[in-house]
Amino acid sequence: MKGIVFTEFLDLVEDKFGLEMVDKIISQSKLESKGYYTAVGTYSFSEMLQLLQNLSLNTKISIDNLLLVFAEHFFSVLVRDYPSVIASYKDPIEMISSVESHIHVEVKKIYPNAELPTFTVVEKCNDYLSMIYKSGRAMHYFGLGLMKKTFEHFNTTAKIDFQKIKDDGTEVKFIIQKIT
Amino acid sequence: MREEIEVLQRALERERFARKSAEKILEEKSRNLFTISRELKLTNLHLQQLLDEKSSVLEGIFENINDAYLVIDLQGNILKMNDIAENLFGYNLNEEQLNFTDLIYESDKEYTKNSFITLKEKGSLSNYTIRIVTKSNKIKWIQINASLLFDRNKKPKEAQGIVRDITAIKELELQKEKILHQLEKSNEELKEYAHIVSHDLKSPLRSINALISWIKHDNLDKFDENSLKNFELIEDTLSTMDNLISDILEYSSADADSSNQTKVDLNHLVLELKKVLYIPNHIAINIKNKLPNLVGDKIKFQQLFQNLISNSVKFIDKEKGIIDIDVQDKNTYYQFSVADNGIGIEEKYHKKIFKIFQTLNKNKESTGIGLSIVKKIVNLYQGDIWLESYPQKGTKFIFTLKK
Amino acid sequence: MEKSLKVLLVEDNLIEIMKMKRTISLLKSKHTIHEAKNGEEALQFLEDKSNLPDIILLDLNMPKISGIEFLKILKADDDLKHIPTIILTTSSNQKDLLECYRTGMSGYVLKPLKYEDYVKKIETVLTYWSINELIKI
Numbered sequence: 001m002k003g004i005v006f007t008e009f010l011d012l013v014e015d016k017f018g019l020e021m022v023d024k025i026i027s028q029s030k031l032e033s034k035g036y037y038t039a040v041g042t043y044s045f046s047e048m049l050q051l052l053q054n055l056s057l058n059t060k061i062s063i064d065n066l067l068l069v070f071a072e073h074f075f076s077v078l079v080r081d082y083p084s085v086i087a088s089y090k091d092p093i094e095m096i097s098s099v100e101s102h103i104h105v106e107v108k109k110i111y112p113n114a115e116l117p118t119f120t121v122v123e124k125c126n127d128y129l130s131m132i133y134k135s136g137r138a139m140h141y142f143g144l145g146l147m148k149k150t151f152e153h154f155n156t157t158a159k160i161d162f163q164k165i166k167d168d169g170t171e172v173k174f175i176i177q178k179i180t
Numbered sequence: 181m182r183e184e185i186e187v188l189q190r191a192l193e194r195e196r197f198a199r200k201s202a203e204k205i206l207e208e209k210s211r212n213l214f215t216i217s218r219e220l221k222l223t224n225l226h227l228q229q230l231l232d233e234k235s236s237v238l239e240g241i242f243e244n245i246n247d248a249y250l251v252i253d254l255q256g257n258i259l260k261m262n263d264i265a266e267n268l269f270g271y272n273l274n275e276e277q278l279n280f281t282d283l284i285y286e287s288d289k290e291y292t293k294n295s296f297i298t299l300k301e302k303g304s305l306s307n308y309t310i311r312i313v314t315k316s317n318k319i320k321w322i323q324i325n326a327s328l329l330f331d332r333n334k335k336p337k338e339a340q341g342i343v344r345d346i347t348a349i350k351e352l353e354l355q356k357e358k359i360l361h362q363l364e365k366s367n368e369e370l371k372e373y374a375h376i377v378s379h380d381l382k383s384p385l386r387s388i389n390a391l392i393s394w395i396k397h398d399n400l401d402k403f404d405e406n407s408l409k410n411f412e413l414i415e416d417t418l419s420t421m422d423n424l425i426s427d428i429l430e431y432s433s434a435d436a437d438s439s440n441q442t443k444v445d446l447n448h449l450v451l452e453l454k455k456v457l458y459i460p461n462h463i464a465i466n467i468k469n470k471l472p473n474l475v476g477d478k479i480k481f482q483q484l485f486q487n488l489i490s491n492s493v494k495f496i497d498k499e500k501g502i503i504d505i506d507v508q509d510k511n512t513y514y515q516f517s518v519a520d521n522g523i524g525i526e527e528k529y530h531k532k533i534f535k536i537f538q539t540l541n542k543n544k545e546s547t548g549i550g551l552s553i554v555k556k557i558v559n560l561y562q563g564d565i566w567l568e569s570y571p572q573k574g575t576k577f578i579f580t581l582k583k
Numbered sequence: 584m585e586k587s588l589k590v591l592l593v594e595d596n597l598i599e600i601m602k603m604k605r606t607i608s609l610l611k612s613k614h615t616i617h618e619a620k621n622g623e624e625a626l627q628f629l630e631d632k633s634n635l636p637d638i639i640l641l642d643l644n645m646p647k648i649s650g651i652e653f654l655k656i657l658k659a660d661d662d663l664k665h666i667p668t669i670i671l672t673t674s675s676n677q678k679d680l681l682e683c684y685r686t687g688m689s690g691y692v693l694k695p696l697k698y699e700d701y702v703k704k705i706e707t708v709l710t711y712w713s714i715n716e717l718i719k720i
Contacts, residue, residue, distance in 0.1 A: 023187040026194070035194050038202035040209075372678075379644050379674040386673065386694055386701075387598040393698040394605065415697070422696045 001048055002111060003041035004077070009048070010037065012073045013055060025054040042113070045137060064141040071145020079153070082106075092154045093129050093178060096147055097121050117143070127178035133162075138169035147176065156180075248322075248343040251329070254300075254336060256280045268322070268345055270315030285311035285319060299339060303328045309346070321350035371433055378429045385418050385425075392418075427549035430483065431556065444478045446471035450485055450505060457486065463493060463501030471507050472514055474581060476561060484557045485518075487550040488577055492520035495575070513563065513583055519576035525569040534565070554579075586713050587613035591636035593625045593653065594618065594671070595645045602698065603640070606705045614709055622648030626656065629663055636666060637717050638689075640708075643672040643679060651682055658687045665718050669708060 014022045026035040029050035033043050056063045079086055085106060089095035095103075100119045107114055117135030124130075133140050144160060151158045157179045165171040242249055248265035252258050258278045261269075271278050284292050288310040299305040304327040311319050326341035396403070396411050403411075447470050454465055474481070485505075492503045498521050508515045525533065534555040558565045558579045565579035594600050600618050607614055617636060619625035622645060629635065639657070643650035650670065658664045669690035670683055680691055692708060695701055 019191055020184075020187055023190055026190075034197070036197035036201055037194075038198045038205065040202055040205050375674050375676040375679075376644070379672070382673040382696075383596065383599075383644075386602075386696060386698075387596070389696055390598060390602045390698040390701070419696060 001043055001045045002039075002114065003037055003043060004039040005074070006037040006043055006048065006051075007039045008074060008077055009051065009070055012070060016069075017055075017059065021055070021058065024058060025051050028054040028057075067139060067141035068145040068148075071142040072149050074142075075146050075149035075153070086153070090154075092147075092150045092156055092158070093124070093127065093176070095150055095154075096176065097124050097129055097131065119143075122173070127180060129174075129176040131174050131176075132165065133172045133174060134170065136170055140169055140172040140174075143174070147174070151178075245342070248345070249340070250280075250343065251338050251340045252280050253338050256296075259338065265343060268314070268320070268343065269312070270318075283312040283314075285313055287311075299326055299328065300336065303336075305341075309350075320345055320347045322346060374429050374432045378425050381425050382422060385422050389415065389418050424549070427553070431549050431553050441475055442478060443473050443475050444481050445473050446481060446485075446507075449478070449481055450489075453482065453485055453489060457489060457493075459489075459493060460501070462499060463496055463503060465489065465503045465505065468504055468506035469508075471505070471516075472509070474514070474561075474583070476581075480557045480560065484554055487554045488518040491550055491577075492518060492522060492575070495522035496520055497523050510580070513580045515578065515580050517576055517578045519574060521574040524571040524573050524575055525567070526571055527569075530567055530569065533567075586637075586717075587615065588637045588709060588713050589635075590614055590616050590709070591625060591628065591639045592616055592618045593622065593639060593645070593650070594642040595620050596642070599642065599671075602701060603705070606702050609702060610706055610709070612709060614713070621645050622650075622653040622656075625653065629657075632662060635663070638712050639666055639668040640671050641668055643670055643674065643683075651679065651686065654683060654686050654688060667712060667715075667717075669712075 010022050013025070029035075029047065031047050031050065033041075033047060037043065052063050052066055055061075055066060059066075085103060086095070089098075096119075100121075104116050107116060117133055117137070117139070120132045120134070122130040122132060133143055140162060144162065147158075147160055159177045159179060161175045161177075163173045163175070165173055242262050245262070246264070248262065248268045250258055250261035250265045256279045258273060258280055261273060266272055269278070269283060281289070281292065292310055295305055295308045295310075304325075306325045307323055308326070309321065309323045311321055313319055323344045323346045324341045326339055328336045329338040329340055331337040392411060392414055396408070447467065450465075450467060450471060459465065489503060489505075493501070496503075502521050504517070504519045506517045506519075534551050554577075555565055558581065562582040563580040565577065567575055567577050569575035592600065592603055594603070603618075604616060607616055617628060619628055625639075641650050641653065645653075648656075650672070654668060654670075657666070657668060664687070667689035668687075669692060670688055671692050671694060672679070673694045675693055683691060690708065692704055695704065
């Protein structure tokens, strides 16, 4: 997993819960990197999983909710670092439906080794979109957060539901209805 | 307080190590970048050399081909042309702008428009022939082979064409057509003329014949035997004259007439001739090998075999006459033969008999034209004719016809 | 029963006319012959619609209006085109033959060399047309 995800995550933890919480979850986790994260590095996904689990234990907030909040924060990182990609879209449904065909393609150009989830569009019209998320990391809440922020970014709202196709969350169907 | 300090110390330590590891990663990346950039520079250099090489090859072709070469944009504006094109059109692009469509001869413009559409649709155009008007107002025939040039996105950008000046060829072609037409016309006139002459010569013969016949019948009791014999001789002479006129007409119309070319079954043709011609009972005609099919004028083939068979029939003096017709396949041509067991011809006459009006035996049926017609027809089909003959034994005419 | 025919002979040659006349008298037939020395004279004769011939015997080679031209004028005339016209000629020109058939002739007879043969041919032609039902106006 890309270093920027770790550094942004820890920045957010520090911002919300203080430096002590950062120190605590790093100490509680068995990290190969010892927590020396840099945005340009690459680290094992299991480290992120441990950090999330320990944060959840210490804060009594579910991992899913933590991911949701983190995703919302991460969207602003993307807006900050890749404004041109986001500016090329005029409509949130357009942007979300082309995650796989455009945005991930761009990501792969910069990080050829990045392991990305897949998003397959099932049905799409002007104000409705359904797509299937697939990833061994079961981080669909992270996706949900990004989607919510996308609608906010375009000053629109939407009702976003999802159904787990597999119980472990590695395959999830998103149903997005734009509210006009 | 102490705990807070420890937390801060650990945070600081993480920052320091993170910075160091970041520096290490970045240094590695920059080293990689340096290597890549050096490789890129080498590749670029190589590509540049390749481009230079290809450009100079193309430049060479452009300047050295014997045909005019030009590049136009999709509106027809000429962007580039070689020296030959400049000489052909009489324009210099350095001095003036030129649109290809302005060069085209007025009545060929519509055709050009359609050809240009074809070029755009199919991507290429071959042997498209039009007239152009050069700067010095000369009309020239040109033949163009053109193809589209595409940009990076495979959109047609320009068109290139090789232009050949075919004015001389075209003029020759037109001249040939004209001459052929004239020849056809004069042939037709000649044929018509032959018919008129034949008619005008034959009419008096008919008149003489009628008058003689009347004099004879009206005064039958007044003439002695000798005079009646002389009347008969006059009638024979008239008959010879009439045959002669018919044969001359036939000979003069035995010229090439490509309009009647069909596949002719020669075997069938000869079998039909056997039925139509007068063959005395004591003469047998045998076809030794099945005769082939040949493309040509049926009437001429008929004349050919008819004259040879009649000739043989005429000169058979034996009790049992035999005429053998045969053929051999010689790849590019057929070799035919018509052999009889007649009186034969001495060798010194072998060449002479094919000449017009040459007849060795004076009799009223023989005008000396039949074999001349045969030779004319054989020559028409790029063949040859000769004979093998021994006096008293018989004669074998051998001739070839091209397949 | 053979009918007697009213024949128009279009012929410029004096001896040819004599041949025809002698043939008719020789055959002792009741056919009547009207002669015209050229196309113009024949057309003049044909102006009298009360005296139209049953058949026309036409020589092809004539001065001024040729036989073929005469045939064309005849076949273009509604009052005359029904008259059977037989060509008499010495020329076996394939082109003429074709054109006469196209224009609408009723027969094409080659004049033989011998007068006896001529008599036989003319007799056959006249016999043939005299047993035909002909249009009378």
